[in-house]
Every structure is written in structure tokens, then in C-alpha cells.
Amino acid sequence: MTGTTVWGPPPTAAPQAPGAREAELPLLRRVWRGRPEDPRWARPALLGLLAATLLLYLYDLSASGYANSFYSAAVQAGSASWKAFFFGSLDAGNAITVDKPPASLWPMALSVRIFGLHSWAILAPEVLMGVATVAVVYAAVRRRFSSAAGLIAGAVLALTPVAALMFRFNNPDALLALLMSVACYLVVRAVEDGRTKWLVWAGVAIGFAFLAKTLQAFLILPALALVYAVCAPVSLKKRFGQLAAATLALVVSGGWWVAVVELWPVSSRPYIGGSQNNSFLELTFGYNGLGRLNGEETGSVGGGGGTGMWGETGWNRMFNSEVGGQISWLLPAALILLAAGLVATRRLRRTSVTRTSFLVWGGSLLTTMVVFSYMAGIFHQYYTVALAPYLAAVVGMGAGLLWERRREPWASITLAASVVAAAAWGYVLLHRTPDYLPWLKWLVLIGGLAAALGLVFAGRISRQLALGAAAVGLVAALAGPTAYTVSTLQEGHTGSIVTAGPAGASVMGGRGGGPGGGGGMRGGFGGGVPGGQNGRQGQQNQQGQQNQQGNGFPGGGFPGGVPGQQGQQGRQNGTGNGFPGGGRMGEGGGAGGVGGLLNGADVTSEARKLLEKDAGTYTWVAASVGSQNAAGYQLATGDPVMAIGGFNGTDPSPTLAQFKKYVEEGKIHYFIAGGGMSGGNSGTASRISSWVQGTFKKVTVGSATFYDLTQKASD
Numbered sequence: 001m002t003g004t005t006v007w008g009p010p011p012t013a014a015p016q017a018p019g020a021r022e023a024e025l026p027l028l029r030r031v032w033r034g035r036p037e038d039p040r041w042a043r044p045a046l047l048g049l050l051a052a053t054l055l056l057y058l059y060d061l062s063a064s065g066y067a068n069s070f071y072s073a074a075v076q077a078g079s080a081s082w083k084a085f086f087f088g089s090l091d092a093g094n095a096i097t098v099d100k101p102p103a104s105l106w107p108m109a110l111s112v113r114i115f116g117l118h119s120w121a122i123l124a125p126e127v128l129m130g131v132a133t134v135a136v137v138y139a140a141v142r143r144r145f146s147s148a149a150g151l152i153a154g155a156v157l158a159l160t161p162v163a164a165l166m167f168r169f170n171n172p173d174a175l176l177a178l179l180m181s182v183a184c185y186l187v188v189r190a191v192e193d194g195r196t197k198w199l200v201w202a203g204v205a206i207g208f209a210f211l212a213k214t215l216q217a218f219l220i221l222p223a224l225a226l227v228y229a230v231c232a233p234v235s236l237k238k239r240f241g242q243l244a245a246a247t248l249a250l251v252v253s254g255g256w257w258v259a260v261v262e263l264w265p266v267s268s269r270p271y272i273g274g275s276q277n278n279s280f281l282e283l284t285f286g287y288n289g290l291g292r293l294n295g296e297e298t299g300s301v302g303g304g305g306g307t308g309m310w311g312e313t314g315w316n317r318m319f320n321s322e323v324g325g326q327i328s329w330l331l332p333a334a335l336i337l338l339a340a341g342l343v344a345t346r347r348l349r350r351t352s353v354t355r356t357s358f359l360v361w362g363g364s365l366l367t368t369m370v371v372f373s374y375m376a377g378i379f380h381q382y383y384t385v386a387l388a389p390y391l392a393a394v395v396g397m398g399a400g401l402l403w404e405r406r407r408e409p410w411a412s413i414t415l416a417a418s419v420v421a422a423a424a425w426g427y428v429l430l431h432r433t434p435d436y437l438p439w440l441k442w443l444v445l446i447g448g449l450a451a452a453l454g455l456v457f458a459g460r461i462s463r464q465l466a467l468g469a470a471a472v473g474l475v476a477a478l479a480g481p482t483a484y485t486v487s488t489l490q491e492g493h494t495g496s497i498v499t500a501g502p503a504g505a506s507v508m509g510g511r512g513g514g515p516g517g518g519g520g521m522r523g524g525f526g527g528g529v530p531g532g533q534n535g536r537q538g539q540q541n542q543q544g545q546q547n548q549q550g551n552g553f554p555g556g557g558f559p560g561g562v563p564g565q566q567g568q569q570g571r572q573n574g575t576g577n578g579f580p581g582g583g584r585m586g587e588g589g590g591a592g593g594v595g596g597l598l599n600g601a602d603v604t605s606e607a608r609k610l611l612e613k614d615a616g617t618y619t620w621v622a623a624s625v626g627s628q629n630a631a632g633y634q635l636a637t638g639d640p641v642m643a644i645g646g647f648n649g650t651d652p653s654p655t656l657a658q659f660k661k662y663v664e665e666g667k668i669h670y671f672i673a674g675g676g677m678s679g680g681n682s683g684t685a686s687r688i689s690s691w692v693q694g695t696f697k698k699v700t701v702g703s704a705t706f707y708d709l710t711q712k713a714s715d
Helices: 027-033 042-058 069-080 082-087 105-115 119-144 147-158 161-166 173-193 196-218 221-231 236-263 280-294 324-344 353-374 381-404 409-431 440-456 463-489 605-612 627-637 656-664 683-695
Strands: 620-625 641-644 668-675 696-701 704-712
Touching: 027 042, 042 119, 042 147, 042 463, 069 082, 069 105, 069 627, 082 105, 105 119, 119 147, 119 161, 119 173, 119 353, 119 381, 147 161, 147 381, 147 463, 161 173, 161 324, 161 381, 161 463, 173 196, 173 221, 173 353, 173 381, 196 221, 196 236, 196 280, 221 236, 221 353, 236 280, 324 353, 324 381, 324 409, 324 463, 353 381, 381 409, 409 440, 409 463, 440 463, 605 620, 605 627, 605 668, 605 696, 605 704, 620 627, 620 683, 627 641, 627 668, 641 683, 656 668, 656 683, 668 683, 683 696, 683 704
Parallel strands: 620 641, 620 668
Antiparallel strands: 668 704, 696 704
8 A cells, every 4th residue: 555654753745945846836736636745646535535525414404404402592592692602591581501511502603693593504514523523533544554544534434324413413512523533633643743732732622622512521531641641752751741731721721611600690691501509510510420420410301310211331332222323333343453453563662653543542432432331321322423533543543554564464364354343243233224225234244254355365465456355345344334324314303312324223222211111212212202303204113112192101201291192303283392293291380291302392483473572572582491492482483582490491590589570570471381391390490380370361372372471360
């Protein structure tokens, strides 16, 4: 293979005299040609990969609409109010924030400010983050191995189903994946020459990633710090000094916003959504921190307590029916290639950048995978997008290294074994959805075995035959995830819980599968939730437990039940209540159902006209229990809607006294009936609901029920 070697020093351009021909080439020619030391095909191939990724991810992007209405409402608020932009408020009236820091919202809010509120303005920045992540992974692998290895890594990332899902979705995970990839790249750069600036910039990247998804950004910190402390080509004293400087950079880049929020007068800032004490630090270390590990998430769905409702934990979690089809297609091959890379580099000097690359990317992969496998708290399948860049880099590096050494029997056999692992596991994953392209699993298996046979003899046959075997092996390995990725791109995804791939590709079961037990899960909480996450008609789960009239959860579901109807995800009734696919919740005390927990309300034109009348007179045109219910109305009207109790309706904000004061001051026009978690609303939300229903005039518009807070029931 032509290109950079895996064993030599970092590639550098050959010295050129001033006025050399390369420097005189037009800018576009230089962009097209790339680095002088690269093969001529390398830069065009990279640009083609990035262009293909961009086009794939942009395909039918608007099919997802507002995607996760929870974050889209915050984006809309941030585009209308700089205060909401800074704090990550759910509404421009700044009643309450989302339950994450706001960094992931900022690019989308700026886009909406420029282009207006629509699906593309919200989701296109996520697509660009996906393309940038592919470019970073390519650059990291190509820098130390070869252009071909970099292209393999980039393609693996782009075609990972969960990556195709989340780089077209508005959750914080896209920005997190990009920044963590940048951090890994910068740490390897720091080991190359021992320069402090690279490590400091890595600290900045991780600190900013903290502002995207709090402590998840720190999962790989121990691995990165340990690798640099051991492998950096400077004295031990300087290494620790550099790590201290990087830590300071991390604290500053991630802590400045936290300091401002904590020091800001509570009376003039929004309530910190997801916290029980209006503290971002409590949110960080509780609900979004240790609670995710031990399951003790106060205020979460089900009320915390480590009930096991998020599926089975254990070493095989990344491979099971809940998660496997999202991320694990090349995970067995990656583990083989990682082990091979570490064995091959075991005798190199301490400062070997080749070994460092495996340690940085492989360490990040293993650390994140172990945490995800055993965390007992809230876990969604789409979290695994964090693994995709690490996995892709390891596959590219391992394949590149073993190809360079293919004349050594152990290397060719190991390379063949990785292809067999990918093909065999691809067969298993495809077999889990037997009605989906039933011929593909045989193509993957037979193609992979044939390619592996050729790769065993890659060092003895001609280069052309060896390349042919490698190409067949790569196609076989990527065929399964590519098919799942195409299925993902062909469907819109809405709501709070989404999964990639075709129907039945991700069935949540585990210890009961969800509250109430039983059932599988397809983008929702239980097999009995009609509708799936992809906006298609509700489908019967694998246990045949679809409830077309009864509770949304097999076995009874949340207290109070979720009377559901078969339908499409994200198509709530006029009140926006219940699970996607319809379903109404009771009005008493806000405790009759799930209240649009998974997605925002589908607001009728009559309801929108009602709220928009005299909207400019009020700070909030309406208030509703639960953020998703409020988000649907806010996105429909473009006016602030107060979310009582935050996402689940369990946050103690506002208090009844505060709400009464807002009403007396004429700041809220309507109260939207229903909303929030059945049986899980905070006492505050229940008291507000009861007070409103007993005090104010009821207004019915179609199937939606409102209370006019300017008219007493006795009037």
C-alpha cells in the first residue's frame, strides 16, 4: 500500500524551495491534490467520502420535522431571546431550562435566527457535525497509518446506523461525539511532539463537551490522561505540568458557564430543569451524573430507585437485541484489531505514536463501552453513538497496520479473523430481523468467509488478488450496517427515544422492558406502545403484546394507565396527551397519563388560533405540565409556553404560590389540561392543576381542553 508508513515518524511534507510548483498551484487545485506525500487518489477519495456523507445525511432531512420537540422548543426560544439562548431555556419567557447544559443548542439556535424556524434549520447543523466527525476520524487515522486506513475508518463511522440516526437528530449527542473525537485526535498530536498546546486544546474540547452532555464527556478522561502521562516524549515533570495545564483549560472551558449560572441571582434566571433544588451542580452530579450509574435518578421516569427499567446490564449489553443493531456490527472485529495492534506494537519505544493511537482510541472505546454496559440508570440505545468514532478509528488503524504486515502469517491470519468476526456477527444481527432483506445475511456470511480465505494468503498471492480479497471483506463487513443505515435514512424520527434500522431492529426487553414489565421496546418504553419511533404505523412487538385500546405498557404501565390507540409516533391528539399514537390523559391533578412524554403535541389549527389571540399581552400564552406537551404548543404558535415541572412534570417549579402570582400579574393566559407523568408528577404540578381546574373557566377546542386563567369559573 502506498502512503504513509505505520512505523516511521509523523508524515511531513518534503521541503520545498520558495516558489515551488505546489505552492504556486491555485487554491482549488491544492485542495483537490492534498498533501504532496499522499497518493494522488487520496484527497479526491476523502472529498468524495465527505460529500457522500453530507448527501446521505441530508436526504429527506425534513421528514423528521422538529425531531425531539423538547430540544426544538429550546432552540426556538434561544432564537427569540438571548437570555434563553444563554441558559438553554425551554421557553423565551425563561421559566425553566432543558435538563442539559446549552452548548448543543447554540449552533441550532443561531441557525434558526438566520434561516427561520423549520426542520432544516434545526437539523442541518447536526448533519455538518457528522461530516466534521468523519473528517476528524479520517485525519487521525491517516496521519499515522495511511490514507486508505483513514478512508476505511471514515466510511465505517458514516455507515454506522446509530451515527446516521443521531447526526440527523437534535439531541446533544452529535456535538458530544464530534468534540470527543477532536479530543482524541489532539492527545495523539500531543504525544507526537510533546507540545503543550495540543494537550491544552484537548482539555478545551472536553470542557466544551461537558457543556453539551455534562459528565459523559469525562468518561474517557482517565484513559487519555494515563496514556499521555506514560507515553509523552518529555520529562515526567513536564508531563504532569502539561496535564495540569490541560486540566485548567478543561475547567475554564467547561466551568465558566457553570460559574455564571451558579452565581446568577436565582430570582432573575430560569429554573434549572431536571434538578430538584434549582442547582446545575445538583443536576450534574445527581440526575445526569451518579444517578445514571446507580439508577438513583430523583425526578426521572419512574422516579428513580434503580428499577432496571432500562434493560439488562452486563458485559453483553452492547451486543443484545436492544443495542446490537445500533452499534455492534464491527465491534467484534474492532476488539480483535485492537488486540492485534497492541501486540504488534508491544516492543516499540515508550513514546511510539503508533501504539499511542491504539491506546487513545481503543482505551476510549473500552472505557465507554464498559460504562454503558453496566450503568443502571437511564440508558437509551442512541447513547451508543459515542462509541462510533472510537470503533471506526480502531478498525481503520488495525486494518491498516495488519495490511502493511500481511506478509507475516500472524498478521494475515488475524486480518482474516477480523473479517470472519464481522461477517459472522453481521449474520447474527441480520438474522434477528428475518423478514428484512432475508438474502443479505447469506451474502454477508459467504462473502466474508470467501474474503477471509483470500486474506489468509494475502502475503503470498499477488497484490491485485490480495486487494480484491480485502475489498470483498470490506463490502461484506459493511453490508449489514449500510442496509440498516439506508433504512434509517428513509424514515423520519421524532420523539425523545429513537432507534436506527428497520422495524424490530431494537427490541427493549431486559428486566421487564419497562414499567409494568413485559414487552419489547421499539423506540419507546414497552412493546405495548403502539407507534414505533419512526413515524410509521404501530407494529405488533415480538411478543404480540400490542394494545390497541388498553394500557400503553404491557402489564399495566405507569400508574393510572395510558389509554392508547394504534397510530403513528408523534401524532398525539389535540391536547398532546398520551404516548405517540394517541391516547388521552385525565385532567384531574395532571395525573392521568404520560402527557406527551415522548414527543410534543400535535396542535390543531383551532387550538393554535385560540392561543395566538392577544399573545403579545402575555409572557406565556399558556402553561402545561411537562416539557414535551408545552413544546408542541410552543412550536406551533411560536410563543412561549411554560412547562410546569420540567420534562417529566416532576421538578418543583414553579411553586403554587409562584404560579398564582404569575396568574395575578396577567402573565399566563391559558392552562392546558393534562400533561406530565402519570403518578409521577411533583406535588407542585398536581396542586397547580387542581387549583386551576377548581378556579378557572374550562374551554374546549375540538379534543383539546384549556382553562382560561383570566376568567373565573364562577363568572
